[in-house]
Amino acid sequence: MPGVLNIILQRLALGLLTLFVVSIVIFVAVNALPGDFAQVILGQGATPEAVATIRRDLGLNEPLVQRYFGWLAAILTGDLGTSFAQLNFQSSMGGGNLKTVASQIAPRFANTMFLAGVTAAIAVPLAVGLGVLAALYRGTVFDRVTNIFTLSSVSSPEFFLAYVLILFLAVLNPLLPSLSNIYDGMALGARLKATMLPALTLTLIVLAQMMRMTRAAIINLLASPYIEMARLKGVTPLRVITRHALPNALAPIINVVALNLAYLITGVVVVEVVFVYPGIGQLFVDAVKIRDIPVVQACCLIFAAAYILLNLTADILSILSNPRLRHPK
């Protein structure tokens, strides 16, 4: 399939360009915020001398353009750099063995991926199942209730949903912990339990779009002649949907699932803060707070890359699921 391969390569090249633009925008934006790392880390104790010392040690006095290209040169060799906090620590301590940005992000990113994975494992089957059922029982009470429920959950702010879940599942009925106390060497069962509330919150947020898309795509197809044919030959309604309609509705569904998965990686900041989940979102917030540009840049690149790759995957999969696109004339 040279066509598909071409598309992949083309899209990857475009993705790299996007990453480059994103990195410039973020670099300029973080620098445009009032206060820099030296001022923020010293806080009330910021004497002009101490600020000057830190700026000198971290090279913050160099012009913006020069600092950006320094960072870019390092990143092209695969070096995400060392965070300002660590460099500052080193300049007052001496010695090496610093944690690099990569080693700081890795465990946090793994945690976020775990949360995204658990959420996806709950949300995707649930959304598709509900969508299929809603299409099957279109116009019934079940359809309406599902629609109202998912639409109202997606319309509520994340923190509100989080607190509602905490109220019902942690405070009134102490079933799940409201604090996602995740650490290395935790048993999988305990870890799943600690992850459950944030995962459920995220599920509520991503459910509506996927479920509505499934429902709409299937209903759309149910009007087509080949479905009518299937009905006429006596296939049961459930089988009509799962065997005849669903495979043809996959393209739009995959698209919206991929978009929502990207959201699970990049949009979890609020949920992570509410549940104190030690993921990349919290690290990102901390880094922005202290203007730790290497960490902010690395996080943004990961977020952007996640979006680009998942979108690409969605496109490829929808091509592969569509015979007309798979075998272009």
Added chain:
Amino acid sequence: MTRLTRRGLLRSGAAAGILAASGLPLRAQMKRGGRLRAGLAGANTSDSWDSRTHSDNFMQNAGNGAVFDSLTEVSADGTLVGELAESWEATPDAKTWTFNLRQGVSFHNGKPFGAEDVIESLQMHVAEDSKSAAKPIIGAIIEMKKLTDHQVQFTLDKGNADLPYLLSDYHLNIFPAGQIEEAIAKGIGTGLYQVVSFDPGVRFVGKRVEGHYKDGKAGWFDEIEYIAINDATARMNALMTGQVDAINRVDVKTEALLKANPTVNIQEVTGNRHFTFPMLTDVAPLDNVNVRRALKYGINRQEMVDKILLGHGRVGNDTPIGPANQYYAGDMEQLSYDPDKAAFYLKEAGMDQLNIDLSASSAAFAGAVDAAQLYQSSAKPAGININVVQEPADGYWSNVWIKKPFSAAFWSGRATEDWMFSSAFEAGVPWNDSQWGPEDSARFQELLITARAELDSDKRREMYTEMQMILRDDGGVIIPMFANWVQGVSNKLAIPETVGNLWGMDNARMSERWAMA
């Protein structure tokens, strides 16, 4: 309780009475065992075991409060006791100090503790380019001498009667000499708890050291777990649902919810933390003492305590010396809200009315902008028109504080009068946020120097009282309120009646002093 020295008792003054009445019977009931789980605000991914960089409650609790020890310790009732130092002596000019160190103490890696550890650990703070907040304390020591393996002598450039107090500072942790770098990387100290795991900005777990010199006196838990919870609501939830036993910085707006929960208690102490409105005394019209007096009478302090702190604090008297200080002049006459007097002083300054900008931001303290607006409305009847300028929170301390003539700020206070005054009121020091100097009060600066080297407690009290009066009447900082430490604790914990008020969570030493009920 560790042994009290003669001088320790002396400086305790009024607190000695409380000593006899508090703690001891309760301590007899303290029993070993259990796991303390605390949810603490004030954690950062940039945290490390380098105590020079410690600035917030999480690392105070984990560092000085659990893994490390310092030479001296401020006990819950405010008296000074020895920690790694057993006793100390000074020459009459308070310039040369000899500390006798505790024997038979070892670090978590087995290295025995001695004089070299003290000298090397303290010298970290004065290394070239050191950014340590304790640099001024150690910088004043011009010579450190090892007399024997367990005795050190410090010589100061100027006499300072507070030196033993200053050495209790949470930045001045003692590390093993020759292995400081490793000790900072792994967290190796002499404290009651050794590090099991530490994930900066996320979690710290410590395990009780067996055979510790504080056995039977402190350190009742088998294990401690501190979880970083910077979000106030998440902290509340964790305490309410029993996932942690203690939290710091309760959001006072939700106090009623905590009170409704029978398994949770609110612990509240008034310490030295205060919210201020500093005025630059070298900028017109604030250089005029009558203008400053007018502003002092134009603020309704009680209203601020009621509305900004929701009652969790007490009114200030324009001195930074609070109830956690030894020579706090609590009986000094309180400045009151009096628009007539304010108008009178404005006339004395030759003005009918005063128009002035007040810079405030939520970075100064929670509710600072609201406080400035309250100030605006209370000052109006006196002919003082305050224009509240809302400044961005980012870069507030660098761009607004001490730069704009009239702004909002906060101080966590200091353990000793001299430390507080020499941080913020000594002529020429960097954090002098009112530019207070000899041209404002030569007497104040003179007393500051004399009191510092005075070893006689009564004489010091006299001098510090006079200094507090000068600040109340003429000073350049309006201090309307002292904020309480409000913390939430589960009733599964046994906590002594007296709780430290210098820092949150029993002076950050809950892991030593509290136990499971």
